[in-house]
Amino acid sequence: MEYSQDMKNRLKRLEGQVRGVLRMMEEDQHCKDVVTQLSAVRSGIDRTMGYVVAKNLEACIKEANEEGKNAEEAIQEAVNMIVKSR
Incomplete structure:
Protein backbone atom coordinates (compact mmCIF):
# COMPACT_ATOMS: atom_id res chain seq x y z
CA MET A 1 0.00 0.00 0.00
CA GLU A 2 1.23 3.45 -0.84
CA TYR A 3 0.78 5.98 1.96
CA SER A 4 -0.85 9.16 0.74
CA GLN A 5 0.39 12.65 1.46
CA ASP A 6 -2.77 13.17 3.53
CA MET A 7 -1.76 10.31 5.83
CA LYS A 8 1.74 11.72 6.20
CA ASN A 9 0.36 15.20 6.87
CA ARG A 10 -1.87 13.83 9.63
CA LEU A 11 1.20 12.35 11.33
CA LYS A 12 3.16 15.57 10.92
CA ARG A 13 0.35 17.45 12.69
CA LEU A 14 0.42 14.87 15.48
CA GLU A 15 4.18 15.22 15.71
CA GLY A 16 3.71 18.96 16.21
CA GLN A 17 1.08 18.36 18.87
CA VAL A 18 3.40 16.01 20.77
CA ARG A 19 6.19 18.59 20.62
CA GLY A 20 3.72 21.14 21.96
CA VAL A 21 2.83 18.89 24.89
CA LEU A 22 6.50 18.38 25.70
CA ARG A 23 7.01 22.15 25.60
CA MET A 24 4.05 22.56 27.99
CA MET A 25 5.69 20.10 30.37
CA GLU A 26 9.03 21.89 30.14
CA GLU A 27 7.24 25.14 30.96
CA ASP A 28 5.52 23.46 33.94
CA GLN A 29 2.05 24.09 32.55
CA HIS A 30 -0.91 22.97 34.61
CA CYS A 31 -1.48 19.19 34.68
CA LYS A 32 -5.07 19.55 33.47
CA ASP A 33 -3.92 21.40 30.34
CA VAL A 34 -1.21 18.83 29.60
CA VAL A 35 -3.66 15.94 30.00
CA THR A 36 -6.18 17.70 27.77
CA GLN A 37 -3.56 18.01 25.03
CA LEU A 38 -2.43 14.40 25.49
CA SER A 39 -6.04 13.33 25.10
CA ALA A 40 -6.24 15.30 21.85
CA VAL A 41 -3.07 13.57 20.60
CA ARG A 42 -4.49 10.15 21.47
CA SER A 43 -7.72 10.98 19.66
CA GLY A 44 -5.75 12.16 16.62
CA ILE A 45 -3.72 8.95 16.59
CA ASP A 46 -6.89 6.85 16.80
CA ARG A 47 -8.47 8.77 13.90
CA THR A 48 -5.31 8.49 11.82
CA MET A 49 -5.05 4.77 12.51
CA GLY A 50 -8.67 4.30 11.47
CA TYR A 51 -8.05 6.27 8.30
CA VAL A 52 -4.97 4.19 7.39
CA VAL A 53 -6.79 0.92 8.06
CA GLU A 67 -8.99 -11.01 -8.82
CA GLY A 68 -12.40 -12.59 -8.27
CA LYS A 69 -11.58 -13.42 -4.66
CA ASN A 70 -13.63 -13.05 -1.50
CA ALA A 71 -12.70 -9.91 0.45
CA GLU A 72 -13.70 -11.48 3.77
CA GLU A 73 -10.08 -12.19 4.77
CA ALA A 74 -9.05 -8.55 4.19
CA ILE A 75 -12.01 -7.35 6.22
CA GLN A 76 -11.16 -9.68 9.12
CA GLU A 77 -7.52 -8.57 9.03
CA ALA A 78 -8.59 -4.91 9.23
CA VAL A 79 -10.88 -5.66 12.17
CA ASN A 80 -8.06 -7.49 13.92
CA MET A 81 -5.69 -4.54 13.40
CA ILE A 82 -8.16 -2.15 14.95
CA VAL A 83 -9.05 -4.41 17.87
CA LYS A 84 -5.41 -5.32 18.59
CA SER A 85 -4.38 -1.67 18.76
CA ARG A 86 -6.76 -0.86 21.59
Whole structure:
Protein backbone atom coordinates (compact mmCIF):
# COMPACT_ATOMS: atom_id res chain seq x y z
CA MET A 1 0.00 0.00 0.00
CA GLU A 2 1.23 3.45 -0.84
CA TYR A 3 0.78 5.98 1.96
CA SER A 4 -0.85 9.16 0.74
CA GLN A 5 0.39 12.65 1.46
CA ASP A 6 -2.77 13.17 3.53
CA MET A 7 -1.76 10.31 5.83
CA LYS A 8 1.74 11.72 6.20
CA ASN A 9 0.36 15.20 6.87
CA ARG A 10 -1.87 13.83 9.63
CA LEU A 11 1.20 12.35 11.33
CA LYS A 12 3.16 15.57 10.92
CA ARG A 13 0.35 17.45 12.69
CA LEU A 14 0.42 14.87 15.48
CA GLU A 15 4.18 15.22 15.71
CA GLY A 16 3.71 18.96 16.21
CA GLN A 17 1.08 18.36 18.87
CA VAL A 18 3.40 16.01 20.77
CA ARG A 19 6.19 18.59 20.62
CA GLY A 20 3.72 21.14 21.96
CA VAL A 21 2.83 18.89 24.89
CA LEU A 22 6.50 18.38 25.70
CA ARG A 23 7.01 22.15 25.60
CA MET A 24 4.05 22.56 27.99
CA MET A 25 5.69 20.10 30.37
CA GLU A 26 9.03 21.89 30.14
CA GLU A 27 7.24 25.14 30.96
CA ASP A 28 5.52 23.46 33.94
CA GLN A 29 2.05 24.09 32.55
CA HIS A 30 -0.91 22.97 34.61
CA CYS A 31 -1.48 19.19 34.68
CA LYS A 32 -5.07 19.55 33.47
CA ASP A 33 -3.92 21.40 30.34
CA VAL A 34 -1.21 18.83 29.60
CA VAL A 35 -3.66 15.94 30.00
CA THR A 36 -6.18 17.70 27.77
CA GLN A 37 -3.56 18.01 25.03
CA LEU A 38 -2.43 14.40 25.49
CA SER A 39 -6.04 13.33 25.10
CA ALA A 40 -6.24 15.30 21.85
CA VAL A 41 -3.07 13.57 20.60
CA ARG A 42 -4.49 10.15 21.47
CA SER A 43 -7.72 10.98 19.66
CA GLY A 44 -5.75 12.16 16.62
CA ILE A 45 -3.72 8.95 16.59
CA ASP A 46 -6.89 6.85 16.80
CA ARG A 47 -8.47 8.77 13.90
CA THR A 48 -5.31 8.49 11.82
CA MET A 49 -5.05 4.77 12.51
CA GLY A 50 -8.67 4.30 11.47
CA TYR A 51 -8.05 6.27 8.30
CA VAL A 52 -4.97 4.19 7.39
CA VAL A 53 -6.79 0.92 8.06
CA ALA A 54 -9.84 2.06 6.08
CA LYS A 55 -7.75 3.09 3.07
CA ASN A 56 -5.82 -0.19 3.22
CA LEU A 57 -9.06 -2.16 3.46
CA GLU A 58 -10.49 -0.23 0.54
CA ALA A 59 -7.46 -1.15 -1.58
CA CYS A 60 -7.57 -4.81 -0.47
CA ILE A 61 -11.26 -5.16 -1.28
CA LYS A 62 -10.75 -3.58 -4.69
CA GLU A 63 -7.84 -5.94 -5.36
CA ALA A 64 -9.83 -8.98 -4.22
CA ASN A 65 -12.76 -8.02 -6.44
CA GLU A 66 -10.47 -7.55 -9.44
CA GLU A 67 -8.99 -11.01 -8.82
CA GLY A 68 -12.40 -12.59 -8.27
CA LYS A 69 -11.58 -13.42 -4.66
CA ASN A 70 -13.63 -13.05 -1.50
CA ALA A 71 -12.70 -9.91 0.45
CA GLU A 72 -13.70 -11.48 3.77
CA GLU A 73 -10.08 -12.19 4.77
CA ALA A 74 -9.05 -8.55 4.19
CA ILE A 75 -12.01 -7.35 6.22
CA GLN A 76 -11.16 -9.68 9.12
CA GLU A 77 -7.52 -8.57 9.03
CA ALA A 78 -8.59 -4.91 9.23
CA VAL A 79 -10.88 -5.66 12.17
CA ASN A 80 -8.06 -7.49 13.92
CA MET A 81 -5.69 -4.54 13.40
CA ILE A 82 -8.16 -2.15 14.95
CA VAL A 83 -9.05 -4.41 17.87
CA LYS A 84 -5.41 -5.32 18.59
CA SER A 85 -4.38 -1.67 18.76
CA ARG A 86 -6.76 -0.86 21.59
